[in-house]
Amino acid sequence: MAQQWSARLAELGLSLPPIAKPVAAYVPAVRSGDIVYTSGQLPLVDGTLTHTGKVGAEVSPEDAKQAARTAALNALAAIDGLVGLDNIASIVKVVGFVASAEGFTGQPGVINGASEFLGEVFGTVGAHARSAVGVAELPLGAPVEVELIVEVR
Structure with missing residues (x-):
């Protein structure tokens, strides 16, 4: 049962939110099996964008953590548009x-914004593996970008 x-x-x-429109040649989400x-x-x-710039300069780690939460919510919208949020296993x-x-060097703390948010929504089902990577630039000057891999029913 979902x-x-x-x-x-x-x-x-x-x-x-509405599914974010792609800024290049890709789709918001793809399903392969489950x-x-x-x-x-x-x-x-x-x-x-809620914020622009680099974390540790124009964007505070606290604001970037909130931005990671927003990005994760947008990822859930992409999943919902493809298979329905309630089908996430x-x-x-x-x-x-x-x-x-x-x-x-505080990338893990920033991405905790996404991880903690997913824990709030999904409880133990939200426990996940993770990578938090520092990069020089992101599209549109964004401070964070988040992608999810989920199992669905």
Whole structure:
């Protein structure tokens, strides 16, 4: 029986945003068997980045952590658009990219924004493997980008 993850989002006072329009030649999410892979999602709200710049310079780690949460919510919207949020069986892996100022080494703490959010929504089903990678630049000047790999029913 499918979980009611959409109801859990509502309990948290959240709703799924519209699926972010791709900024290049790709689709928001692809299913292969019981696995869904999302494309990297940016912290867009109503088509606008919540923050721009590098973490540790123009963007604080705290703001970047919130941006990672927003990006993860956008990834859930991409999954919902493909297979329905309530069909998620487990969060398998989170990959997070952090546009990092020189010397910034707090990428894991930033991507905790996505990981902790997924734990709030999915509980133990949200426990996942993860990578948090510092990069020089991200599309549109975004401070973070998050992609998810999930198992679905």
